[in-house]
Amino acid sequence: MGNPANAPLIDVDNLGVRLNTSRGPAQAVRGISFSLKRGETLGLVGESGCGKSVTALALMGLLPDNAVLGGSVRLDGRQLIKLSDADYCKLRGNRISMIFQEPMTALNPMHTIGQQVAEPLRRHKNYSAGQARTEAIALLDRVGLPDAAKRVDAYPHQFSGGQRQRVTIAMALACEPDLLIADEPTTALDVTIQGQILDLIADLVEERGMSMILISHDLGVIAENVERMMVMYGGTVVESGPTDEVFRRMGHPYTQGLFRARPRFGARKGTRLKTITGTVPELADLPSGCTFADRCPLVVDGCRAALPPVVEVGHGHGVRCIRTDVSMADRVGAVSA
Amino acid sequence: MSDPLTAAVGLPTTSVPSRPATGFWRRALRHRSFVLGAALVCLVIGSALLSLVWTPWPAYEIDIASKLKPPSFSHWLGTDSFGRDIVSLLLVGARSTILVGIIAVGIGLTSGVCFGLLAAARKGWTEELIMRMSDFTFAFPAVLSAIMLAAVVGPGMLTSITAIGIFQIPIFVRVTRGSANAIWAREFVLAARASGKGGFRITIEHVLPNILSILIVQATIQFALAILAEAALSYLGLGTQPPQPSWGRMLNDAQTLLFQSPMLAVYPGAAIAVAVLGLNLLGDGLRDLLDPRLARER
Numbered sequence: 023m024g025n026p027a028n029a030p031l032i033d034v035d036n037l038g039v040r041l042n043t044s045r046g047p048a049q050a051v052r053g054i055s056f057s058l059k060r061g062e063t064l065g066l067v068g069e070s071g072c073g074k075s076v077t078a079l080a081l082m083g084l085l086p087d088n089a090v091l092g093g094s095v096r097l098d099g100r101q102l103i104k105l106s107d108a109d110y111c112k113l114r115g116n117r118i119s120m121i122f123q124e125p126m127t128a129l130n131p132m133h134t135i136g137q138q139v140a141e142p143l144r145r146h147k148n149y150s151a152g153q154a155r156t157e158a159i160a161l162l163d164r165v166g167l168p169d170a171a172k173r174v175d176a177y178p179h180q181f182s183g184g185q186r187q188r189v190t191i192a193m194a195l196a197c198e199p200d201l202l203i204a205d206e207p208t209t210a211l212d213v214t215i216q217g218q219i220l221d222l223i224a225d226l227v228e229e230r231g232m233s234m235i236l237i238s239h240d241l242g243v244i245a246e247n248v249e250r251m252m253v254m255y256g257g258t259v260v261e262s263g264p265t266d267e268v269f270r271r272m273g274h275p276y277t278q279g280l281f282r283a284r285p286r287f288g289a290r291k292g293t294r295l296k297t298i299t300g301t302v303p304e305l306a307d308l309p310s311g312c313t314f315a316d317r318c319p320l321v322v323d324g325c326r327a328a329l330p331p332v333v334e335v336g337h338g339h340g341v342r343c344i345r346t347d348v349s350m351a352d353r354v355g356a357v358s359a
Numbered sequence: 360m361s362d363p364l365t366a367a368v369g370l371p372t373t374s375v376p377s378r379p380a381t382g383f384w385r386r387a388l389r390h391r392s393f394v395l396g397a398a399l400v401c402l403v404i405g406s407a408l409l410s411l412v413w414t415p416w417p418a419y420e421i422d423i424a425s426k427l428k429p430p431s432f433s434h435w436l437g438t439d440s441f442g443r444d445i446v447s448l449l450l451v452g453a454r455s456t457i458l459v460g461i462i463a464v465g466i467g468l469t470s471g472v473c474f475g476l477l478a479a480a481r482k483g484w485t486e487e488l489i490m491r492m493s494d495f496t497f498a499f500p501a502v503l504s505a506i507m508l509a510a511v512v513g514p515g516m517l518t519s520i521t522a523i524g525i526f527q528i529p530i531f532v533r534v535t536r537g538s539a540n541a542i543w544a545r546e547f548v549l550a551a552r553a554s555g556k557g558g559f560r561i562t563i564e565h566v567l568p569n570i571l572s573i574l575i576v577q578a579t580i581q582f583a584l585a586i587l588a589e590a591a592l593s594y595l596g597l598g599t600q601p602p603q604p605s606w607g608r609m610l611n612d613a614q615t616l617l618f619q620s621p622m623l624a625v626y627p628g629a630a631i632a633v634a635v636l637g638l639n640l641l642g643d644g645l646r647d648l649l650d651p652r653l654a655r656e657r
Contacts, residue, residue, distance in 0.1 A: 082553055084549065087482070087483070111555045112555065114554060115555035122550055127545060127547060129547055130547045130564075130568075132565075132569055177652070
């Protein structure tokens with residue numbers, strides 16, 4: 023608010039999250055830094071358990087009480103870490119919103135969808151019940167719910183998964199937030215619906231000038247929907263940069279592995295999917311050096327000594343690997359995604 | 360905003376049920392167990408109310424000459440060992456039974472649910488404290504706490520109601536906290552938090568409505584247990600004092616005469632069964648009617 027247009031909307035610096043699990047403290051997120059201007063979009067990609075969702079919840083201030091946060095998160099210059107819960111409540115749903123993975127469970131079965139969409143408007147904008155209802159119908163209409171005026175009083179179980187995700191999008195957008203965090207918004211949906219929902223989100227982000235952080239494990243989703251991307255592994259960002267640039271010149275062996283592991287259209291029958299050998303390391307006992315060292319085809323002793331520094335390999339394109347000379351020379355050049 | 364196409368063809372535009380309030384009574388009247396339960400509960404409440412203005416015989420009048428009479432035209436269900444009219448006793452007994460059930464369950468339900476919700480919402484040491492306190496209360500049987508209370512304030516209906524109520528608190532605390540914790544772990548609660556709701560509003564708007572059905576069922580069970588506990592306490596001389604009748608006391612009085620006049624035990628037993636059955640059916644029906652997922656035509 024009142025900030026120059028080129029100042030970052032959200033500025034994350036060296037964010038760290040330690041969770042106390044039954045297996046001891048786990049460093050779920052280590053030293054993540056990025057900043058987003060108004061209207062920019064960022065993708066977070068990685069396997070399950072790499073810290074994507076924890077990062078999202080940390081930005082929302084929704085981590086369990088026993089989580090220990092480090093670093094800084096600034097929204098329009100205001101420090102959010104250690105913000106009191108009451109103050110955070112005023113931001114959530116108002117300036118920062120989130121869309122969740124499971125539309126089947128993200129709506130309360132006991133309330134009508136109209137009530138649920140109107141709720142943030144009533145709380146954050148002090149709308150009257152009537153105003154909020156009218157606005158809720160308009161929002162539901164905008165997100166493409168058929169016959170919104172009639173169905174506003176229906177309950178979540180009366181909708182399909184895709185329709186419910188449209189409702190949760192309407193809920194998240196009700197107060198016109200500055201930042202939208204979409205945590206795997208299409209993972210639980212049919213493939214045929216996925217594209218529609220992503221298009222809808224992209225349209226709304228553009229239309230309202232929001233910033234968006236899109237979280238996905240699907241490289242295709244990331245490639246088509248965001249300007250910049252960060253690849254996460256074991257709680258660290260292993261590669262980041264403009265989406266086109268990263269896809270053209272993947273620098274980290276993990277990103278390359280992810281890319282090779284996706285199913286390909288037109289592959290010969292009987293071709294086996296490539297996999298990355300090994301499993302994701304336990305966050306409770308991460309290796310001391312590069313977190314990917316145990317699964318990396320290019321590993322050398324130096325990898326295990328210390329967490330590799332970020333190497334700048336192109337404009338705004340950083341790779342956390344000491345063997346980019348080999349990995350990027352080895353790279354099969356331009357790949358049209 | 361009607362769709363011109365559907366309007367032109369004259370199709371029904373929607374099959375979506377409207378808001379819960381409008382259709383509630385219409386659905387309620389078609390819900391068999393709700394109607395039956397409501398009827399039985401009304402019967403019990405009606406008896407209690409009736410006894411305030413009229414009973415066939417004065418309920419406390421002892422007539423030793425006509426004791427243990429079988430049912431006849433003047434005493435419809437016969438008389439007890441003191442020659443008191445059974446119908447009159449049942450009518451008057453309904454009052455204390457209802458009082459005990461409603462007040463004791465009321466005490467247990469309100470404080471138990473509040474503590475349980477608080478424990479689930481706050482977690483940490485608040486939860487520990489509440490749960491250990493309820494373990495502590497639970498460790499004392501209702502009879503023991505009634506004896507302690509009676510020693511302090513003297514025996515009577517109030518004493519037994521309070522003791523039963525206190526005994527019920529930990530039961531409701533546990534049920535509430537367990538089911539509330541399950542709701543807190545659901546994604547829609549996370550979504551509600553992400554939309555800026557605080558703990559109190561989430562508890563009231565999201566957690567409570569979703570555990571209501573469990574609480575209703577538990578409350579009807581506890582109501583039955585409260586009636587039986589009152590009977591036991593009366594038997595020990597800690598509950599309602601003679602000559603004031605209650606169904607539990609009548610049941611206990613009949614125990615010594617089980618071989619001479621077994622029907623004496625059947626009448627109050629049947630009355631208790633009717634009250635409990637009615638409440639159970641009512642609670643069941645209420646749960647169905649309040650849950651939008653079950654609100655389809657039945």
